[in-house]
Amino acid sequence: LDNVIDANRYPMAAIEEMTKGNRKIGLGVMGWADMLIRLGIPYDSEEALALAEEVMGFIDSRSKEASAALAAERGPFPNFRGSALDVPGRPPLRNATTTTIAPTGSISIIAGVSGGIEPLFSIAFTRRGILGGEELVEINPQFELVARQKGFHSPSLMAEVARVGSVQGMDGVPEEVKRVFVTALDIAPEWHVRMQAAFQKHTDNAVSKTVNLPFEATPEDIRAVYEMAYELGCKGVTVYRDGSRASQVLNVGRGERGAEEEASARPAPPTAEGGGDVRVRSVLDRGPWGSIKPVPRPQKLDGVTVRKLTPLGNLYIILNTAGGAPFELFALIGKAGSDVAAFTEGLARLISLALRCGVDPREIASELSGIGGNRSVGFGPNRVKSVPDAIAQFLDEYLAGEVDVSPWTVRQAGQLSMFENGPDAREGEGAVTAPPPGAHGEGAGGGQPGRAPSLDLCPACGLYCLAHEEGCLKCRCCGHSEC
Structure with missing residues (x-):
C-alpha cells in the first residue's frame, strides 16, 4: 500500500x-x-x-x-x-x-x-432478468449448509426464505440458527x-x-x-x-385527514341517466369523458434523438413531430428485460398517447418535472433527479426551441439500413425519409412483484439489487458501487 x-x-x-x-x-x-x-x-x-x-x-x-x-x-x-x-x-x-x-x-x-463489518443484508436474493428472463434464487451458502447439516433443509423453506429474506419467526428453523443468522433489519x-x-x-x-x-x-x-x-x-x-423513498413519494404532507379531504374534493363519478345503457355525463363541460381517442399515426414523421444522463444511467429519448408539434416519444434505458427498461417504455407510451390525444406538452412536462428518487446527477439547472425529470427537461428544451428536429433518413449500407437524422445525416442516393428506428411493439418486460422493499434499481444492470450497505449503494447482482 x-x-x-x-x-x-x-x-x-x-x-x-x-x-x-x-x-x-x-x-x-x-x-x-x-x-x-x-x-x-x-x-x-x-x-x-x-x-x-x-x-x-x-x-x-x-x-x-x-x-x-x-x-x-x-x-x-x-x-x-x-x-x-x-x-x-x-x-x-x-x-x-x-x-x-x-x-x-x-x-x-x-x-x-x-x-x-456489515451484517448480512439478506439470507437470500432473487436475481431477475437473467438466464432468459428466469428467476435465480441465491441462498446464503452458509445457511444452506447449516440447514442440510441440521436436517431442516427443504425446497419450500428455501423458497420462503428467498421471499422474506430473513428466518426470524419462521417455523422449521431452530432457534439457535435464527439467533446466528440475523440480517441488517x-x-x-x-x-x-x-x-x-x-x-x-x-x-x-x-x-x-x-x-x-x-x-x-x-x-x-x-x-x-x-x-x-x-x-x-x-x-x-x-x-x-x-x-424511505417509497413512503416519501406516497405520504408527504398527508395523513388520514388529508386523504379524507382529498377524497371529498374528487368530482363525483359518472352516473347513468335512465335505464339501459350507461351514458357518460360531460366532465367540467370540456367534452365527453372516456371518448377521446388518439389521432392515427402518419406513415412518415420527423424526429430527433438526444441522450440524457439520469441516476439510472444514460437515457435515450426519441421525439417525433407532426407539423412541428410533438406527436410521439420513445425512451430507452438499461438492458431489455430489466425493470427500469420496462418502466421507461411504459412511461413513454403514456406520453405518446397523451400527445396523440392533444394534451398540451407543457402540461406533460409540468407533471413530470421535479419527480425525484434517492439520487440525482448533475448540478444547478443541469441536475436530473429521475427518468421522468429527464424527459420533462427534454420537453422544456424542445418547447423553448433549443432542440432542432430534422427529417429521419435511412441510408443503405449493403444489407444494413442506417437510420440517421440531424445535420450530419447524409442525403442523396439511397437516402429516403422513414419513421424513427424502434417502436413500442411488444412490452420489453413485465412487472416483478414481491421485490424486497430494501432494494432499489441498479443504474448499471437495471435490476432490483441496489442495497444500502457500508454507508454506500452497491449492487448485489452486478457489483456496481457508487463509492
Missing part, C-alpha cells in the same frame, strides 16, 4: 503534495458477518463486540509495527515532525494512518463474502452503532457502516442513533430507513 502512493496518478498537484506528505493508508476487513456465523456468534451480542475490538486491535498494532519498520528503512512521512504522532519514546511511522474500514463495494462480491439500531464503535476504537480513519432502521422509525429514533454514535466516538454514521 505504501508503494501505491508513489505509483498513483493524481489529478492536481495539491492533492499529490498532501497525499505524499502524509502517506495515509488504510488496512481494513471484510467478511466480518461470515466469520461470526462460522464461529456461531450472534452479530448483536457482547461476545461479537469483544471479538471486534480484539481483531481490529490486532490489525492496528501490527500495521503500526510494519509502518515503523518501513520508516526505519525509507524514512517517516514528510509531515511527521511536529505532528500528533511525533511523540518522544515512540518510533517514527512511515504512514500517518494505517487502518480504515472502507466500503468494500464490489470486491466483497468478487470474494464471495459479506461486505466490510433484524438487528436493533444500538447494536449497529456499538459494533461500529468497537471497530472505531482501533481504527485511525472512519468506519464505513450503515445503521438500518425499519420503515416505522421516527425522527427521534434517528436522533438517538446520531447521539449514540457521537458519544461512543464514531467519526461518522450513516442511517437508512427501510422503504
